[in-house]
Amino acid sequence: xxxxxxxxxxxxxxxxxxxxxxRTLVEERLAACVQVIPGGTAIYxxxxxxxxxxxxxxxxxxxxxxWPSLHARILELHSDETPEILALPVADxxxxxxxxxxxxxxxx
Numbered sequence: 834x835x836x837x838x839x840x841x842x843x844x845x846x847x848x849x850x851x852x853x854x855x856r857t858l859v860e861e862r863l864a865a866c867v868q869v870i871p872g873g874t875a876i877y878x879x880x881x882x883x884x885x886x887x888x889x890x891x892x893x894x895x896x897x898x899x900w901p902s903l904h905a906r907i908l909e910l911h912s913d914e915t916p917e918i919l920a921l922p923v924a925d926x927x928x929x930x931x932x933x934x935x936x937x938x939x940x941x
Contacts, residue, residue: 836922838934841893843907844875844917851889854910862939863903868892898940
């Protein structure tokens with residue numbers, strides 16, 4: 834059975850980019866909440882080269898029915914060619930918080 838709720842991890846180049854993306858996702862009701870965690874560093878290999886870049890981590894709370902639209906919108910707005918977008922199922926949560934999530938994410 835698929836989880837009804839998802840936590841989506843996305844990295845962006847800066848906290849400012851994260852706030853802009855997060856605000857759009859919440860305003861469009863694709864996410865109930867987006868936490869922007871600044872000050873990170875990403876170490877990765879891309880096209881055969883090793884990179885170390887500053888980054889911010891987004892933690893996005895949403896519902897599974899919103900996932901296709903959320904995923905498409907992130908791809909549309911993100912500056913990276915192949916951004917990190919990882920959707921993790923939520924196994925359980927505080928019922929009141931999950932109700933709040935239901936009320937704040939549009940699935941239509």
